Amino acid sequence: MVYDAIIIGAGPAGCAAAIILARSGLNALLLETSAFPRHRPGESLHPGVEPIFAALGIASAVKTAGFVRHIGHRIVWSLNAPEQLERFGSDDQGEWKGYQAWRPELDQILLQQAQAQGVTVWQPCQARAPIFNGNQLIGLDTDWGNIQTRYVLDASGRSQWLLRKLGLNTLKYSPQLIVRYGYVHCFQGPSIFDIPLMQRDITGWTWLARVRQERCAWVRMQFDGIDPGRNWRPPQLKDWVEFCPSKGENMTWRISETLATESWFLMGDAAVVLDPASSHGVLRALMSGMQVAHLITSTFRGNISKAGAAGLYSRWLREWFYHDITRLRELYSGKSREPALS
Numbered sequence: 001m002v003y004d005a006i007i008i009g010a011g012p013a014g015c016a017a018a019i020i021l022a023r024s025g026l027n028a029l030l031l032e033t034s035a036f037p038r039h040r041p042g043e044s045l046h047p048g049v050e051p052i053f054a055a056l057g058i059a060s061a062v063k064t065a066g067f068v069r070h071i072g073h074r075i076v077w078s079l080n081a082p083e084q085l086e087r088f089g090s091d092d093q094g095e096w097k098g099y100q101a102w103r104p105e106l107d108q109i110l111l112q113q114a115q116a117q118g119v120t121v122w123q124p125c126q127a128r129a130p131i132f133n134g135n136q137l138i139g140l141d142t143d144w145g146n147i148q149t150r151y152v153l154d155a156s157g158r159s160q161w162l163l164r165k166l167g168l169n170t171l172k173y174s175p176q177l178i179v180r181y182g183y184v185h186c187f188q189g190p191s192i193f194d195i196p197l198m199q200r201d202i203t204g205w206t207w208l209a210r211v212r213q214e215r216c217a218w219v220r221m222q223f224d225g226i227d228p229g230r231n232w233r234p235p236q237l238k239d240w241v242e243f244c245p246s247k248g249e250n251m252t253w254r255i256s257e258t259l260a261t262e263s264w265f266l267m268g269d270a271a272v273v274l275d276p277a278s279s280h281g282v283l284r285a286l287m288s289g290m291q292v293a294h295l296i297t298s299t300f301r302g303n304i305s306k307a308g309a310a311g312l313y314s315r316w317l318r319e320w321f322y323h324d325i326t327r328l329r330e331l332y333s334g335k336s337r338e339p340a341l342s
């Protein structure tokens, strides 16, 4: 059997692509190496994600999940400046609210929707090696056997599976940036971080937010690129019990030099990584997955050539990336008053 598309990774990018492909009547196979629920950082979502949830058909499941909502961010970005509340905005329905979407649950909702739309899911199943016919990528070797496909979509996240397997060039746009993050139980007074706090100091920035009823998340990034270490904890949370050991991640700004060809596409973090102050990794993952799925559907319908689809997608994602790094540079050089957090 030859699939229309095989998608590697059931995070937001992979599930979004799978949902749209299946809805378009294409034959999609989704491979996920981990059993769900599995943890991922990246809870904070701008209210602008709501139309995306609706387009993917998960708006009511997200509502039922009851994620913590927030009206904006508290920001201390200039040194010695007072804290400022930056609201998302409002309309005649009331104040706009973002989500602290607990990722094991959000990703489970997305995966269930993909299955409900008819996507074949192999889990836990790891993509092991690409299979070529000449220069053409035609399939994958996986834990569950070899499979053939017309398109390979890589949504493997920061492991950047296909980029590594194909030996693609990565373009780096920042010095090394290591981000450390963790979670604490906050049985008392969790409400102080109901509105997340982004705080800059001389050596870096710290972000704090309540992400569950009794759980706070923190993220720390130092401007010198050095990991603050396993024992670092924001002073505000030092008396609270750790929920799990903190973790460091390399969030150096980077993009694959090649983002798509006539037989494969890179999506989400598998294509582009930016530090969390850019604040919309999940949104970019969802939108890149949807964009790729729409373009592939157009190639099957004969509305666009395969090369045209690869070119359009690469331009779109590259422009978004360069826009974000311009914003991040303004932020860190002090030209911008506040982080993107959009």
Ligand SMILES: Cc1cc2nc3c(=O)[nH]c(=O)nc-3n(C[C@H](O)[C@H](O)[C@H](O)COP(=O)(O)OP(=O)(O)OC[C@H]3O[C@@H](n4cnc5c(N)ncnc54)[C@H](O)[C@@H]3O)c2cc1C
Binding pocket: 008, 009, 010, 011, 012, 013, 014, 031, 032, 033, 034, 040, 041, 042, 043, 044, 045, 125, 126, 127, 128, 155, 156, 157, 158, 159, 161, 179, 180, 181, 219, 249, 251, 267, 268, 269, 270, 276, 279, 280, 281, 282, 283, 285
């Ligand atoms: C500390 C931190 C804080 C962040 N905060 C935010 C935030 O507040 N808001 C926000 O929007 N973003 C945030 N991000 C970014 C966000 O986490 C990512 O951008 C987002 O998860 C990317 O989604 P994805 O679908 O590309 O990849 P992922 O969510 O990483 O999913 C990739 C999937 O692929 C699977 N996989 C990998 N290799 C294989 C293989 N060989 N075979 C099969 N499956 C495979 C993995 O198991 C995983 O399930 C943060 C990141 C960090 C590190």
